[in-house]
Amino acid sequence: MGSQLEDLKTAIRQALPDLDVVIAWAAGPDGLAHTPLFITSESDVDLVQWDPRCSQNLAGYLPGLRGKKVGIVAKGCDARSITELLQEKLIDREQLTVFGLHCQGALDPEKIAAMADCGRYVRSAEINGGELKIVSSKGACAISLENGLLAKCFRCTGADAQPCDQFIGEHGAPPVLKDAPATTLDRLEAMSMEERFQFWEEQMGQCIRCYACRSACPLCVCQDHCAAQSREPHWVDQTDHPREKLMFQAMHALHTAGRCTECGECERACPVGLPIMTMKQALNRQIKALFDYEAGLDSEKTPPLFQFRENEEHIKERKW
Amino acid sequence: MSVLEGKELRIIGFLCNWCSYGGADTAGVGRFTQPTDLRIIKLPCTGRINPLFVVRAFLNGADGVLVSGCHPRDCHYTAGNFYARRRLEVLRSLLPVMGIEPARFEYTWVSASEGQRWRTVVQKFTEQIHGLGPIPAFKSGTCLEACLGTAI
Numbered sequence: 001m002g003s004q005l006e007d008l009k010t011a012i013r014q015a016l017p018d019l020d021v022v023i024a025w026a027a028g029p030d031g032l033a034h035t036p037l038f039i040t041s042e043s044d045v046d047l048v049q050w051d052p053r054c055s056q057n058l059a060g061y062l063p064g065l066r067g068k069k070v071g072i073v074a075k076g077c078d079a080r081s082i083t084e085l086l087q088e089k090l091i092d093r094e095q096l097t098v099f100g101l102h103c104q105g106a107l108d109p110e111k112i113a114a115m116a117d118c119g120r121y122v123r124s125a126e127i128n129g130g131e132l133k134i135v136s137s138k139g140a141c142a143i144s145l146e147n148g149l150l151a152k153c154f155r156c157t158g159a160d161a162q163p164c165d166q167f168i169g170e171h172g173a174p175p176v177l178k179d180a181p182a183t184t185l186d187r188l189e190a191m192s193m194e195e196r197f198q199f200w201e202e203q204m205g206q207c208i209r210c211y212a213c214r215s216a217c218p219l220c221v222c223q224d225h226c227a228a229q230s231r232e233p234h235w236v237d238q239t240d241h242p243r244e245k246l247m248f249q250a251m252h253a254l255h256t257a258g259r260c261t262e263c264g265e266c267e268r269a270c271p272v273g274l275p276i277m278t279m280k281q282a283l284n285r286q287i288k289a290l291f292d293y294e295a296g297l298d299s300e301k302t303p304p305l306f307q308f309r310e311n312e313e314h315i316k317e318r319k320w
Numbered sequence: 321m322s323v324l325e326g327k328e329l330r331i332i333g334f335l336c337n338w339c340s341y342g343g344a345d346t347a348g349v350g351r352f353t354q355p356t357d358l359r360i361i362k363l364p365c366t367g368r369i370n371p372l373f374v375v376r377a378f379l380n381g382a383d384g385v386l387v388s389g390c391h392p393r394d395c396h397y398t399a400g401n402f403y404a405r406r407r408l409e410v411l412r413s414l415l416p417v418m419g420i421e422p423a424r425f426e427y428t429w430v431s432a433s434e435g436q437r438w439r440t441v442v443q444k445f446t447e448q449i450h451g452l453g454p455i456p457a458f459k460s461g462t463c464l465e466a467c468l469g470t471a472i
Contacts, residue, residue, distance in 0.1 A: 188417060197419025197456050205460065235372065241466040243379050243458060250375045250418065257410055279417055286413030291406075305410070308402035310392065315409050320428060320441050 004101070004169040005050045008073065011099055011166050013045050015071055019097060022071035023061055025054040031125035031134075032109035036061070039071075048073075051127050052145055055106035057081055057263045060218035063090045070096055075103035076174070077152065079161035080261040080296030081218040086163070087299040088259070090221055093163075100161030102172045105145065105153040107132065110273060112148040116141050146177060152264045154180035163299070184275035185282060204242035204249070206272045213252065213276055216269035219259050220252070227251060253279035258287050258305045261296035290314045329383040329449050333360045334369055336401075339390035342432025352439040355446035358386065365389065366427075367400025371411035378420050381457075384449035387427035388441065394431060401429065421452055 012022050016039065026037035026047040034053045039045055050073070058072055059081035074082060082098060085091045113120050118136035125134045131142045156174040161167070188196050211228070214220045228236045228248050235251060236244050252266070260280040267277045287293055291304035291314070335341040341362050347354065363369060366389030374385045387408060395401045408427045416422045426445055430438045460466070 185417070193416065193419050193421050194456050195419070196417070198459065200419055201458050201460065235376065237463070239463045239466055240470070241458070241463045242460060243463055246418065247376065247379050250379075250414065251372055253414060254371050254375070254411070279414060282413050282417040283410055286410055290409055305403070305406055308399065308406055310402065312405065312409075315405060317405075318426060318428065320437065320444060 005048070008050055008099060008101070008168045009045050009048055011168055012039065012048065012071065012073075013042060015097055015099075015166070016042060016045070018069065019071045020068040021065065022073070022097075022099075023058045024048045024073040024099075025050065025056070025058075028053070030109070030121045032107070032112055032120060032122060050101065052105055052107045052132075052149075053109075053125075053127070055108065055150060055268065057218060057265050059085065059263075060216060060265060062096070062218075063221045066091055066095075068095065071099060072096065073099045073101065074161040074164070075101055075106065076156065076159040076161055077103070077261070077263055079163060080158070081263050083163060083299045084219060084259055084261055084296040087296075087301070087303070097166070098161060098164045100164030100167045102161075102167075102169050103156075103159045104172075104175045105149040105156070105177070107145065107148045108150040108268075111150075112143055115143055115148065149175075149177065150264060150268075151181055151183065152262060153177065155262075183281070184278040185285075188278065200246055201242045203274050204245040207242075207245040207274060208272060209240075209245060209248075210271060212269040212271060213249075213266035216265040217252070217256070218263065218265060219256050219261075227255070249276055249279060252276070253283055256280055257283045258291075258293065258303045259295050260284060328357050329446075329454060330381065331358045331384040331386060331446060331449055332377045332382045333358045333386045333388065334363055334366070334373060335360055335387075336366050336368075336389035336396075337362055337364050338396040339394065339432050340388035340430045340438070343388075343430040343434050343438040346432060346435030347438040347442075348435075350435045352435060354439050354442045357384075357446050357449070358442055365395065365397050365400035366404035367395070367397060369404055369407070371407050371414075374408075374411060374425060375414070375418075378415070378424070378455065381455065383452070383455045384424045384426075384445065386425075386441070386445050388430050388438075389427075391429040391431055394429075420455070423448055424452060424455065 022039040024037045025034040027049055028035035034049050037047055057078045059078050062085055086093055116134050118138050122134050122136040130145050133142045154177050159174040160171050236248050287304055293304045377385050389401045415425055428441055
């Protein structure tokens, strides 16, 4: 993987004079996750990192940098967010340079911290072979990379970035992973309706309403005009009650229906670790079943909720 | 029968101005007897319906939500109901994940002349909601109680 990193640095170095900024990853404060790096001068290029700790989706920064010439380093799943942004004309293709990578899975820092029982701030962590070696105040331990991957990696359908201007390294198939963890959606399906409602009440009771899910979502582009903050109409009120928090999650899910690429940024950003991507996954499943459409695969397609057919093939209306 | 007797449930009907609202009116003019649980909100078109109207209604305590508009190809604005059909079908998958019985929500098409059909829809839907009973409440109490708790 070392040579791939060198190739990436060379490519960035070559492209940098024509670009205003290149977004990549650099070593983070805690060794378990890398952090975004905004490269504007050549000396920054040496800080670039590329390994399974590059879990953050950088595409979320693109709409805010519109008008500038931006380069971005993208994994397969990140590129789906870029496609979606291009499809919605929220960014301009000609202003964008994508450095595409082949990804074999990205690590979930929270999961690793829990597995190693070491907390987030470790003394050192390095990847060696198929293992992440961690040294923390609780001693040293090694965790197999495969066990520490993000849940989305088990559902990966495209590990190569597409669209892409410069592909670094070699193309390849998605990682073959066994023992996918059960999703919250699967767990909910085993519950009764009342249990599900209680599940959400408990989960939303922990929500601190920081709106990190909204800030991290690459498709939440309304920024200061979010309907959740509007007073007229007053969609969500200020009461500290699970009802309003659940309402916001329903709003987030419905506003990203047919757009969400399940990049998992909302869950990654959530400081209390709530399974908030579940509703979006449920909507995606339905959209796939009804309209045979998946977001982020083709920037030329019309999104399913922007069009209709007079005779919908998969919709069965009730006869009264 | 009054709401206070606890025999009536709260059903919200989102009706389009041009067909279903007229249909409900026709049913009234024809003096068809219907259950009285339904509260109607008139909208210009089913295409006006944001699926969040339905979610908000349920979270605010509605026991059922019925959406009704013009038959496909009969929309006053040509295509509003076609878009609505897609949105509402997508919404259908969200409700069970949130823990709201999917049968609490239905959408249908009733034209202005179909008073009889309107009565059938209202009767069947009301029976369906009564079969399910009131919507589950939050264990932590209502929003009002939460507000009062902080105020005192």
